[in-house]
Amino acid sequence: MENQVQKLNVKSLHTFYLPVKNARKSADWFKHHFNAKETEASDNITLRLDEGASVSLIESAVLNHYESNPIHFKCNNAMKAYDKLDKSDIDASEPVNWHHYVDFNFKDPDGNPIGVISDSAWAPNPNNYFRIDGIFLGSVDFESTLAWFQEVFETDIEYDFTVETPSSPDARMCCLRDYPITLFESPKSFIQGKCCDFLTNNLFADYHYLIGKGVHVGDILEINGIRTLSFFDPEGREFGLVEE
Amino acid sequence: MMTISQFSEMTGLRPKLLRYYEETGLILPAERSSNGYRLYNESQVEVAQLVNSLRQAGVSMTAIREFLEASEERKKQLLEEWRSMAEAKLLSVQVANQFLQGFDIQTKRMHLVHWESQKTIVWLTLEMEGNLHSTINSITKSLVAAKKVTEKCAYIRFTQSENGRVKTEVGLCYEDLEIIPEDAEIQIIPQTLFATMVFKWTMPYSCKPLISMINRFGFQQVGEPFRKVIPSMEEYYTLMIPVATPKI
Numbered sequence: 073m074e075n076q077v078q079k080l081n082v083k084s085l086h087t088f089y090l091p092v093k094n095a096r097k098s099a100d101w102f103k104h105h106f107n108a109k110e111t112e113a114s115d116n117i118t119l120r121l122d123e124g125a126s127v128s129l130i131e132s133a134v135l136n137h138y139e140s141n142p143i144h145f146k147c148n149n150a151m152k153a154y155d156k157l158d159k160s161d162i163d164a165s166e167p168v169n170w171h172h173y174v175d176f177n178f179k180d181p182d183g184n185p186i187g188v189i190s191d192s193a194w195a196p197n198p199n200n201y202f203r204i205d206g207i208f209l210g211s212v213d214f215e216s217t218l219a220w221f222q223e224v225f226e227t228d229i230e231y232d233f234t235v236e237t238p239s240s241p242d243a244r245m246c247c248l249r250d251y252p253i254t255l256f257e258s259p260k261s262f263i264q265g266k267c268c269d270f271l272t273n274n275l276f277a278d279y280h281y282l283i284g285k286g287v288h289v290g291d292i293l294e295i296n297g298i299r300t301l302s303f304f305d306p307e308g309r310e311f312g313l314v315e316e
Numbered sequence: 317m318m319t320i321s322q323f324s325e326m327t328g329l330r331p332k333l334l335r336y337y338e339e340t341g342l343i344l345p346a347e348r349s350s351n352g353y354r355l356y357n358e359s360q361v362e363v364a365q366l367v368n369s370l371r372q373a374g375v376s377m378t379a380i381r382e383f384l385e386a387s388e389e390r391k392k393q394l395l396e397e398w399r400s401m402a403e404a405k406l407l408s409v410q411v412a413n414q415f416l417q418g419f420d421i422q423t424k425r426m427h428l429v430h431w432e433s434q435k436t437i438v439w440l441t442l443e444m445e446g447n448l449h450s451t452i453n454s455i456t457k458s459l460v461a462a463k464k465v466t467e468k469c470a471y472i473r474f475t476q477s478e479n480g481r482v483k484t485e486v487g488l489c490y491e492d493l494e495i496i497p498e499d500a501e502i503q504i505i506p507q508t509l510f511a512t513m514v515f516k517w518t519m520p521y522s523c524k525p526l527i528s529m530i531n532r533f534g535f536q537q538v539g540e541p542f543r544k545v546i547p548s549m550e551e552y553y554t555l556m557i558p559v560a561t562p563k564i
Contacts, residue, residue: 171541172474172482173523192474192482193517193543193553195447205518231425233528247525 079226085125085252086271095129124203137262139237141187146203150174150190210258269312323356327364407560418533426529429510437487439501453547473542509560535559
């Protein structure tokens, strides 16, 4: 135990916060097209697929700007999902099928991009769209933010590759080992409000850990029986830790 | 007749090398003079140059010896074999060059794996019940325990069946091909160089890292990829993309 490196007890992505102009209209749209379910998790309209993280719709006149999908819907069969989309109501890209890994993107009514991915190896789920996993964070100060995440989360890069974004044909994208976080170069990224919550199994330990790392951390709060705190990355983005 | 010095000048081969070829039985002097000097005849000039050229091309001494004594038909066969080997070496060097040109200190997880000899994989259609990698792991473990397979791993591929559905197949290297199920498909995979990448089964980013890496390294895919599964590594699999095979 003495030799173990202390790390954050983050297990998974809990909630992704998506600013939209009309939360009710957006919720109905997601429910209609993607079979998302509305939960009573918070005061905001919150949606879920069968598994994984929730999406909390935050009504706002100012929207975020994402240069690449911040989240992906995992599904059993993305080709079938694409074929069934109501193209008159959904702006979606052509699917890419690389040896049964399939992915495409769509935009919600506010132009927020979201990805849809499938892998024939995944266990079939009763619903085609079944899960939301990691978060993809566009970073304006990519190198320093990447270094910060590696230092604070005590992790290293699992995959280091490039993707095409509106700003660059070769924007660097790095997936962090053991955490559901991928960072990518995005000079035009704009995130206001809370970005997301991560689920932890030891909020108090994580609170003291973050303090020890010199991270800007808010107080531990208890909201609707759930303990939570906020912390901020060097770009001023707010993240939450949630312990249920 | 020529002395070794004269023969050396005619062939361009140093006397030390000619003496070595003599020791190995490849080029023997036509005769010895009364004072023991080596003597060569004109017809041996061509042979000596041929031997040396084949050595420069990487052909073994044993193979050259066989070639020199072979019939015309056998000489043609040997040449074809050597051409294939040279092409395989060339491909390996090309791929190695691509890998090194594309590699930098940030490169993670993209590796090269060389199957130096052909491999026979028996593909079985899998009736999926629940989790794929758990199913594969239990099949592999039981076959390994029963010593029916030569490798402690399995391969997975997905194919489109006639009705458009995706079929899942598991590939195993059976010890004895006589005992394989009747509906199995046998695939002989030739000597192949693969670009590989390790993934978690549950990764949230599809195959974008892999496609990005393949483009960056400039690899050309030469066949269908498949996944390698090791029972002891339940969370991960290795995606194997064939990027070079010798021409047949």
